[in-house]
Amino acid sequence: MSGISPLRSPGFAYRLQGPLPLLLNHLCLLGEGTLILRQEGLSLAKAGPFGLCVADGRHGWSLLRDAISGLETDLQFTRHVYLLPDPDDGVPVFATAGQSGVIDLSVRLHEHHWQSRAIRAVIDSCDGIPIDARNGRKLGAGAWLDDWQASPPAAITHRLEILAALDACRCLEVELHSPLHRCVAAFRPAFLDSDGSVIRIADASRKHVVFADVATPGFRWQSLAPGHLKIRVESESHAAQMVIPAA
Secondary structure, three states, X not given: OOOOOOOOOOOEEEEEOOOHHHHHOOHHHOOOEEEEEEEOOEEEEEEEOOOXXXXXXXXXXXXXXXXXXXXXXXXXXXXXEEEXXXXXXXXXXXXXXXXXXXXXXXEEOOOOOOOOHHHHXXXXXXXXXXXXXXXXXXXXXXXXOOOOOOOOOOOHHHHHHHHHHHXXXXXXXXXXXXXXXXXXXXXXXXXXXXXXXXXXXXXXXXXXXXXXXXXXOOEEEEEEEOOEEEEEEOOXXXXXXXXXXXX
């Protein structure tokens, strides 16, 4: 006997139990995944490995940092952690949701399948509570990167100015934050297109994909140096709920 129980039904997803640092640190044992962080008007999909989330004593031990993935997590807010099958293709997804119940961070664990031994081990070690897998769609799992509220049309000159700057960009820095998480990624854009006010950006390997709605209130872009741009969306509600200084 392996000591690992089989999943009771492929129709179940699971809410994981335990201290948040312990739950997040399962990611570093599961190989590479695709981190997806979404805020209104800006989304990032970033493929790669994960490291240990370590508490930062400089900020009262309330902040976790993963230096490998760039993910930062605020421990001051209550959240639920889920392991569920993607509603579209069944790939295991590790996800967190705040008090609103809507998933803000998800990690697609594409090196595993839902019935794999590694996924069963995580569910068993975290005393997973089964929930209906159909709730994954309601929580926001599998949502498109541009699944936001509709924005008013962006001024054409404003959009063209940003596109021209991105076309000449050699390093793009993207900063995203939700009430629970923050992540900064940097890469060299290789693919660029737009649809209305939404700009889609990716690197040559497609390990970084960014969707940005330039018409979103609070959308900002700035030149940090020749060929080095930064984009972000400022949000008063996020700033009030989560203050995470730069590393």
